[in-house]
Amino acid sequence: MASQTTRSSAQPPDGQPSDADLVAAVLKGQTHAFKTIYFRYSEQLFRFFWRRMNGREIAEDLVQELFAKVWRNRANLDPGQSLKAYLYQAAGNLVIDQLRKNPPERYAQEIRPEHSSEEPDEGRFQVREQIQAAIASLPETQRKVFCLSRFEGLKYHEIADVLEISVKTVETHMSRALKKLRQSLRSLTTLILFWGLL
Missing domain, CATH: 1.10.1740.10 (RNA polymerase sigma factor, region 2, helix turn helix motif)
Structure with missing residues (x-):
């Protein structure tokens, strides 16, 4: 398995x-x-x-x-x-x-604490929902670049290979994604910085 x-x-x-x-x-x-x-x-x-x-x-x-x-x-x-x-x-x-x-009704990147089986309380759930919604609202390529970098740990040249774009384009998309996420999640900046997302 x-x-x-x-x-x-x-x-x-x-x-x-x-x-x-x-x-x-x-x-x-x-x-x-x-x-x-x-x-x-x-x-x-x-x-x-x-x-x-x-x-x-x-x-x-x-x-x-x-x-x-x-x-x-x-x-x-x-x-x-x-x-x-x-x-x-x-x-x-x-x-x-x-x-x-099997198209889902709603698609958003799932964020789960690694090696944790604890159920999130309502406050944490709402925070996660806000982060998921912000990521899901990014333009498609920006979202893919961000998720491959932050959640999958791929380097920029690897993302470029996966998405079949140039490394410079990856850098541009990542910069724009980070800017948009910082703006839309301004109230959660401290928490997100702790998680290492931005």
């Missing part, structure tokens, strides 16, 4: 193969290399899906579907390109397909 993986990092620990090495091995049909990629990225991709689909089961299903597609289409992998960006591009496409099949 994707949610049960214990480690996922773009930077491999000492002694572990790089993403490029793993991709090269996968291109040769080496399944152990593919399993390493799975355990390196499945947990963060699970969170990516969960935040967007608001459901553990569907997030787990989409992780499995994503890696099944990556394996079937492994000939498209390129050791010279960012594996993380490739995976997030594929994940984004799956989310779009899923939302087309």
